[in-house]
Amino acid sequence: MAISQGAPMTFDRVYRLTSIPALMIGFFLFFASAVQAQSISLLRDADIEYGLSQLAAPVLRASGLNPKRVRVLVVNDSSLNAFVIDHKTIFIHHGLIQRVKTPEMLQAVIAHEAAHITNGHLARRLQNLRSTSTAAGLGVALAALAAAAGSSEAAVGIALGTQNSAQRSFLSHTRAEESAADRTAASVMHQAGIPIRGMQQVQELFAGQEFLNAGTQDPYARSHPLSRDRIRATKAFVATYGDKGKADPKAAYWLARVQGKLSAFLRAPKWTMRRATAEPYKDVRLMREAVAYHRTNKLNKALHSIDSALRVRPNDGFYLELKGQFLMENRRWGEAVATYQRAAKSLPRDPLILASLGRAQLAAGNPRAALKTLEKARSIDFRNNILLRAMAQAYAQTGQNGLASLVTAERYALRGRLADAGIHAKRATGLLPTGSAAWRRAQDVLVAAEQAEKRKRRR
Helix, strand or coil: CCCCCCCCCCEEECCCCCCCCHHHHHHHHHCCCCECCCECEEECCHHHHHHHHHHHHHHHHHHCCCCCCCEEEEECCCCCCEEECCCCEEEEEHHHHHHCCCHHHHHHHHHHHHHHHHCCCHHHHHHHHHCHHHHHHCECCEEEEEECCCCCCEEEEEECECCHHHHHHHHCCCHHHHHHHHHHHHHHHHHHCCCCHHHHHHHHHCCCHHHCCHHHCCHHHHHCCCCHHHHHHHHHHHHHHCCCCCCCHHHHHHHHHHHHHHHHHHCCHHHHHHHHCCCCCHHHHHHHHHHHHHHCCCHHHHHHHHHHHHHHCCCCHHHHHHHHHHHHCCCCHHHHHHHHHHHHHHCCCCHHHHHHHHHHHHHCCCHHHHHHHHHHHHHHCCCCHHHHHHHHHHHHHCCCHHHHHHHHHHHHHHCCCHHHHHHHHHHHHHHCCCCCHHHHHHHHHHHHHHHHHHHHHHC
């Protein structure tokens, strides 16, 4: 579980990277004029990401994309926005997820962003990034061309900064591209049997934004130019082809669960308790109440509520993980490990659940078991910085200080902190066997850090 009691959710940095050696290529190509700034933060949670995958699956299939290869991740931002920066990930701000009223609205957003992928609009973004002015304006935390495993093809990955003017420039599309994406999205929703009215409702959500001052517009309106013409175009599509899509009860459930989990951790517990009574799905209501009790340090009530949710949905791996979190954050290590193990048995390939189990095993004093679990999680998903921190601790506790320094270096590199990464990479190279695979990984990070430092001195 990536959501913690101390802070509503754990932040993770946006990056698209399959191998640390690819850092070198990225820095040569993109860091000549880049300036350091904060990167976009993600909200990582296994339950939420699974729910989004269920909502996205019919859209992605109808788009010709593989739902197992394209992920929908949540950005830690309460504003209304969504975007793509590569061919494998769709990013949606949690503010937009919580604002939509129906699953069709969120599926329309996903369909629109997927259309940018299938229509080839990302090629222009790469060209924009290569321009000096754009690269200099972006607060790039990490930019890399990552060689795809087993092939010579490259996947572009950029951790975007928060400088709004540059971000708008990079994320924006031409009006022609937006219109094309709308047409493709409408066709995809029609083909998937999803009510197209969801697209119109999203567009109406932003109607009139183009008349506002740029500083008061929602980011989606700035990066996705909206107009009454686009709304009319959607209505024209429906008039021509009809809207035979039917509401999907399964989609409605997963939207309620995603929104319920987000609001339970991001809003005040009192707000959650007031609103949860109107929740139509019993297990979601109980889950929301459990989180509210947990955040107000009422462990027994939190456990009672989540156990009640598990009676509604027995062996639900995500509810088991949430229960494990409650136990973990109340220092009941043994019970947390047992609960996370049940969750991992239910969902053996979920990297976030495996990461939680590994952290619990580490806290319970079993670093060797933790390492085995954490390495499995890392092999599935390289994004989780909390996992890497726990892995470094486990390596250190088992006397593998060279690997501990290496993983720490890689964690800093993935966050764009190349100076810190270089310090730990240098330490790792001195501890690891020369020429070993781990030593070469440390060398790759060290070279990238040295190149970044040289460019910094030249500026």
